[in-house]
Amino acid sequence: GRLLVNNTNGSGTGTGNVWVNNAGVLSGTGRIVPAAGNSVIVTNGGTLGPGTNAGTLSLVLSGAGKLQLLAGSRLDVSIRSSAQIGVAANNIDINGTLTLSTKGTVTNGLYFVFTNAPSHAGTFSQVIAPAGFGVQTHGWTNNDYFVVLRSPTLWESWHQQYWGADYLLNSLAGDLSDPDGDGIVNLLEYACNLSPVQSDLQFLTPTTGQSGLPNARLGSGPEAQRLVVEYVRRKASTTPEVTYDVLFATDPI
Numbered sequence: 001g002r003l004l005v006n007n008t009n010g011s012g013t014g015t016g017n018v019w020v021n022n023a024g025v026l027s028g029t030g031r032i033v034p035a036a037g038n039s040v041i042v043t044n045g046g047t048l049g050p051g052t053n054a055g056t057l058s059l060v061l062s063g064a065g066k067l068q069l070l071a072g073s074r075l076d077v078s079i080r081s082s083a084q085i086g087v088a089a090n091n092i093d094i095n096g097t098l099t100l101s102t103k104g105t106v107t108n109g110l111y112f113v114f115t116n117a118p119s120h121a122g123t124f125s126q127v128i129a130p131a132g133f134g135v136q137t138h139g140w141t142n143n144d145y146f147v148v149l150r151s152p153t154l155w156e157s158w159h160q161q162y163w164g165a166d167y168l169l170n171s172l173a174g175d176l177s178d179p180d181g182d183g184i185v186n187l188l189e190y191a192c193n194l195s196p197v198q199s200d201l202q203f204l205t206p207t208t209g210q211s212g213l214p215n216a217r218l219g220s221g222p223e224a225q226r227l228v229v230e231y232v233r234r235k236a237s238t239t240p241e242v243t244y245d246v247l248f249a250t251d252p253i
Contacts, residue, residue, distance in 0.1 A: 005030035005057065020046035020073075029057055036063035040089075042096070044072030050087055059089040066091035071125070078103040079111045079130075079147075086112075091119040092145075098124040098138070099166060100147065106130065107149075114145040129156075131165040154234065155241040158190055162197050184213070191242050193232050206230055214246075 005012035005028035012028070015035040020026045022045030029050060032040060040059055042048050048069065050057040059067050067089040069075055073096035077086050080103040092114060100111075114120070120140060127135045127147055134156045136148040152160065159167040167173040173196075175187040182199040189196040192204075193211035204212035207230075214231035218224075234240035 001025070002027060004028045005032060007031055011060075017041065019043065020048060022046060025049055027057070031058045031060060033060040034065055037065050038063075039065045039068055041068045041070065042073040042075075043070050047074040047076055048087065049074075049076035050078075057087050059087065061089060061091045066093050066119070069094040069096045069122075069124075071095045073097070074099055075113070075124075076101070077113055079106060080104040087114065088116075089114065090117060092117045092122075093120070094122040094145075095125055097126050097128060097169065098147070099128040100130050100133075100149075101165070102130045106133075108133070108151060109149060111147050111149065112144050113147060115143070117143050117145070120145070126168055128166045128168055131160055153241060154238045155190070162195075187242070188213070191234070191244070193234070204230055204232055 002025040003013070005026070007030040010031070011033035012030040013032050015033070015038065017034065017038045018026065018032060018040040020040075020042040022043065025047045026040075026042070027049040034040065039061065061067065067087070075087070075096065076099045078101045098113065120143065123139050127138050129135045129149060129152070132152065133149045134152040136150040138147040139145070159173055163170045163173040171177060172179040173186065176185045178185050180195070180197050180199045182201040184192070184194060184201060186196045188194075192213055194200050202212045204215040206215055206217075209215070209232065211232060214229055216227065216229045219226040219228040229246050231244065233244045234242065
């Protein structure tokens with residue numbers, strides 16, 4: 001379930017350890033103040049999501065207490081141009097996934113997720129950019145955790161088009177997945193300008209085709225008795241992150 005913490009005084013969850021387990025969500029813009037040595041722990045499948053309204057979820061931790069984002073956990077944060085909706089914590093140990101969404105107008109550039117965390121360790125195993133963006137880099141600078149957003153690559157835009165911004169979390173979006181069941185894995189669908197979500201198995205129409213698997217045939221006219229291979233390709237000028245090579249062998253096995 002979801003626990004929404006919006007208090008302004010005291011501790012919204014009492015003074016013990018706070019566990020956010022699988023399918024659980026801890027959100028809000030209030031304060032959590034565990035007793036000294038107690039922590040906020042987000043486990044595999046759990047989500048820490050401050051919410052969709054302007055504000056900051058504050059975790060006031062003392063002693064050995066810390067915010068622990070374990071492997072498989074998620075931190076969902078909305079960013080905006082003037083400030084971001086995030087989490088304030090003074091002792092942080094992070095892993096898992098950071099998922100970013102936008103609140104208002106957002107442009108390419110630098111955004112902070114955590115600030116002024118004097119004790120910190122770890123980095124996010126992956127960062128999910130908002131739709132229409134890619135991640136240039138992320139990590140700690142002094143006591144602040146930052147993310148630099150850039151324009152998405154063609155490869156990223158293609159994935160976002162079919163599976164949304166969080167495609168990295170969707171097994172159907174994997175390179176070797178075949179969600180439409182047409183026998184063509186996603187990597188080939190992308191390379192051959194086919195749809196990964198609609199069964200459209202076809203071979204390229206010679207000369208005029210703009211999508212389809214490579215067309216291999218015996219030539220005619222000046223090309224008689226020659227093997228002709230024709231294929232569609234994404235131009236290098238678009239930085240497609242895929243290369244095309246035609247390979248030949250005397251033994252097909």
